[in-house]
Amino acid sequence: MNAPPLFNLAETVVKWVDVGIFVLNKNFEVQLWNNFMAHHSGRLAEEVVGKSLFEAFPDLPKPWFTKKVNSVFLLNNFAFISWEHRPYLFRFAHNRPITGGADHMYQNCMLLPLKAEHGKAEAVCVVVFDATDTAIAQNLLKEALETISEISNRDGLTGIYNRRYLENRLSSEFDRARRYGGTFSMILFDLDHFKKVNDTYGHLAGDKVLVEITRRVKEKLRSSDVIGRYGGEEFVLILPQTPLDGAHQFGERLRQMIAAEPVIFNDISIPVTISMGATEYRADMPGYAALTHQSDVALYVSKGAGRNRMTCYAPELEAADAKP
Amino acid sequence: MNPSMLTTDQRDALQELTNIAMGQAGASLATLLDEFVDLSVPRIRIVEVADLPAALAELVGKNNLVSAARQSFYGHLRGEAIVIFGEPGCQALADLMGFEGDLGEQGETELLLDVANVLCGACLGGMMEQIRNFTDTGGPAELSFSMPSLMARQVTAGQLIDSKRVQWSHALLLEVNFTIKNRDFIAHLTMLMPEEGIDKIRAIVDEFLEAF
């Protein structure tokens, strides 16, 4: 015959296992509270068991957690809580105060219905997992990926978006407008006679002009507007929620502002003007490439007409074949 | 036996098994959302993994944008459940669940995962209950579930699974869908099981067939 056990196995495991375990009845009174919960919360089982969870922990997100637990009772089905949506249920310190870079424990939780004989949940067991290591690793990875994608989307000289990003953004703005309605405009602009600036004052001067013009334009943008360098001395503006006449006024202001003040490089004053072409999204466009084409047509009209001006696209411009 | 084969009887029995299980999932969803949920007739296919993206696209509609959540189950049966939500329904869901105002992306994702979890749990739970009641194949018919996670938002169904990364050669695809009239809400519950799971299901179904 086996000797009687020295201790209750299951009870001891639940008490010492390195995950949080507690049980709630339908009134949200704590029925069980293991050591993980006690040690992290600083509240011993004796203090908590029999009490309402929300009275013992007034900082818990009560309405939301109540809803979650009640759905387990109602549907007789388990439920989960992920740190990715809610970093934690209980605000516990975590075990990596030195190396963690986080000021609290990230938690995953699992809610299990504890069913009585008749099959209906009478209590809910909540299991709390420390997900801090995973969360830290994932956050680092996410930051790294964001940095990579940020770098690959930026123009090295000016720091604004590059052509790759602009193409993607135009495509997604186009899809958005097509699906949800609304409009947006695109402006393409060129620095006039930029080659001459490089030839006359050197490439450093040319770079300074590009950076300075970028800075001036950026100052005038709304937060939702997008500026990018399409290549060489060619720039693109994407103006969400902006019809063509709005883009026209805005572009005209930019043009005048730039022409009004030369760029200073090593005490040399370099006059700069820009030529612009604009168009707006229309529901009958076959694809976003139509926008680039139309603003390009308009830009060439501006150039053909003597530069330092703004042209809005119209179908007649195509027929005139204004390209020089 | 060729893994791609199910006899007519096996298919029929599995369909009924699924039908009963999804009835429970539908009832859970109805309770959760407090709306009447229309249930579809279950569809069952064994597909080669290479054809999986196309098969999903066919079930859900090729050009429709969807969001999807996945959850693993293991124990008596092993596989992955994928719940695919039609895009307009994602917006209706917050409304249906009684959340007011803008939930934000995190809140919306949490909601999708909750609903996916309820559907998977109820449907597979219902299946296990029948297996317990009518068969005695291979040990206690119980399942554990992993935490659900988001697969994708706003993609076409064909983009959900990269078949090159699936380790199986064949998969059993069970699909049921839940719709709510006037709400533009549709959720497809698909359960995917690898070859070994197909053998097990076949054994269960045979036992089921013998019982009647």
Added chain:
Amino acid sequence: MSLPILVVDDSAMARKMLIKSLPPEWDVEISQAGNGKEAMEAYRAGKAAVMFLDLTMPEMDGFQVLEALRQEDLNSMVIVVSADIQPVAQERAMAMGAIAFVKKPVSPDMLNSVLKQYGVI
């Protein structure tokens, strides 16, 4: 004379389960239908004094059958047998003329008590 009863379900397995769950002493002549259309044909041929009707079926579902029966004076006692266990589905079926609602999976006990309750046996 045996009572003509009709078992309507798209699943052969479900029909078999139901037929096996009928009281053995009940003197009936059993016909089967795999969808709503077949069910209506059998009904018109007088084979359905009692009809066991599934709700989720392709072609013509159980609700559509109930609707069609209502338009043809409902000369049959319809017992809905369904996996759709939402209370609303039950209420809707009863409102459309079903006399009882039985949840799947059916068991002999459950069926027996329903049949007794409505005086069918």
